Amino acid sequence: MSKCRSCGEPAVVDLPRHNANFCSVHLQQLCTRQVERAISDHSMFAPEDRILVAVSGGKDSLALWDMLIELGYRADGLYIGLGIGEYSEESHRITAEFADTRGLTLHTVDLRAEHGFDIPTAARATKRVPCSACGLSKRHIFDRETRRHGYDVLATGHNLDDEAAVLLGNTIRWDVDYLSRQSPVLPERHGFPRKVKPLIRLTEREMAAWCVVRGIDYVVEECPMAIGNRHAGLKETLNAMDERSPGTKASFYLGFLDRMAPLLRERTDAEAAPEACPSCGSPSSSDGMPCSFCRLEENAGSHEPVPVRMVLNRVARRAFDAQWGEESSDDRG
Amino acid sequence: MIVRLRQPRREVEIPGGRAAHAVLRDLGLSREGHLVICNGTLVPSDTMLADDDVVEIRPVISGG
Numbered sequence: 069m070s071k072c073r074s075c076g077e078p079a080v081v082d083l084p085r086h087n088a089n090f091c092s093v094h095l096q097q098l099c100t101r102q103v104e105r106a107i108s109d110h111s112m113f114a115p116e117d118r119i120l121v122a123v124s125g126g127k128d129s130l131a132l133w134d135m136l137i138e139l140g141y142r143a144d145g146l147y148i149g150l151g152i153g154e155y156s157e158e159s160h161r162i163t164a165e166f167a168d169t170r171g172l173t174l175h176t177v178d179l180r181a182e183h184g185f186d187i188p189t190a191a192r193a194t195k196r197v198p199c200s201a202c203g204l205s206k207r208h209i210f211d212r213e214t215r216r217h218g219y220d221v222l223a224t225g226h227n228l229d230d231e232a233a234v235l236l237g238n239t240i241r242w243d244v245d246y247l248s249r250q251s252p253v254l255p256e257r258h259g260f261p262r263k264v265k266p267l268i269r270l271t272e273r274e275m276a277a278w279c280v281v282r283g284i285d286y287v288v289e290e291c292p293m294a295i296g297n298r299h300a301g302l303k304e305t306l307n308a309m310d311e312r313s314p315g316t317k318a319s320f321y322l323g324f325l326d327r328m329a330p331l332l333r334e335r336t337d338a339e340a341a342p343e344a345c346p347s348c349g350s351p352s353s354s355d356g357m358p359c360s361f362c363r364l365e366e367n368a369g370s371h372e373p374v375p376v377r378m379v380l381n382r383v384a385r386r387a388f389d390a391q392w393g394e395e396s397s398d399d400r401g
Numbered sequence: 402m403i404v405r406l407r408q409p410r411r412e413v414e415i416p417g418g419r420a421a422h423a424v425l426r427d428l429g430l431s432r433e434g435h436l437v438i439c440n441g442t443l444v445p446s447d448t449m450l451a452d453d454d455v456v457e458i459r460p461v462i463s464g465g
Binding site: 084280290 | 407408409410411431432433434435436438442443444445446447448459460461462463
């Protein structure tokens with residue numbers, strides 16, 4: 069039986085990149101130390117700051133919220149109802165239950181109730197992939213709610229695998245603008261709140277293990293909109309490399325932050341200040357026109373609601389039918 | 402033993418007496434992309450799984 073590297077008790081997980089096994093107690097210690105190091109190394113926030121955590125009901129965001137509370141930070145949650153059928157219903161139930169059982173404050177924004185559209189409808193109305201409308205909507209609402217409630221910083225659950233996959237994608241395209249902006253901290257500027265990613269030193273497997281040993285219920289199933297997307301493919305590629313040579317993902321991303329990002333940083337300082345959107349007042353780079361979110365709202369809000377299944381690719385539709393059942397899928401939207 | 406898989410949810414029955422990493426390999430699943438939970442407890446990949454175990458193989462990769 070494997071033993072914990074720290075105490076010799078039976079291990080619950082093997083972490084090849086550390087060439088070690090850990091028990092539940094020392095897995096948690098490893099995770100919280102990595103988060104503390106990320107917060108400190110990148111000056112993400114101070115103990116007195118009020119933090120808004122973007123929570124989706126998935127392992128990363130719930131683990132992040134749990135860790136920040138465990139470390140003594142003042143952290144509340146923000147959940148956005150995206151209208152992705154039963155997937156959204158389950159993620160909302162799990163997130164609300166997490167907050168309730170711990171006595172935490174959870175803010176909720178429902179996209180259809182407040183803006184008249186949901187993600188499947190937005191995808192159909194704009195003829196773009198669902199993840200594009202989803203990302204745009206979430207960024208806009210994250211920024212707005214952080215300002216509205218007076219939080220000092222918005223924290224998201226992007227982990228090492230997320231950031232390494234984005235870095236690989238940007239590198240494959242040699243997209244220097246995106247590479248220069250890829251940072252675990254986006255400072256407050258031009259009306260945008262400070263945004264931080266405290267999980268950048270932890271892998272997806274470590275985050276899932278944190279949730280299991282802490283007894284955190286989370287949505288294990290993938291968002292039906294994201295099944296088989298490019299981002300997941302990049303992660304699988306990196307995981308295949310990591311299995312052959314453990315630590316490759318960490319070396320790739322953390323090495324970028326340490327040695328390459330400083331060389332690219334000066335490019336981001338030349339960014340022009342955005343104007344205020346004439347419709348919602350949020351910062352916008354649309355030259356006096358409504359911001360991207362307001363244009364999406366106008367476009368998708370006038371569209372007939374679209375069921376989830378209708379905007380899935382063939383692979384995602386098969387997985388969706390197997391998970392949620394084909395017969396009732398047309399009732400959801 | 403009964404092995405529960407996700408995405409989509411399903412069960413397969415396979416012989417025990419093998420290490421968790423061998424089961425993952427036989428099912429074509431990566432160690433880095435999955436956790437193994439045996440009888441409700443998280444276990445390392447070198448854990449020997451028995452015939453009467455109920456094993457959940459939980460994917461950890463998300464595409465969001």
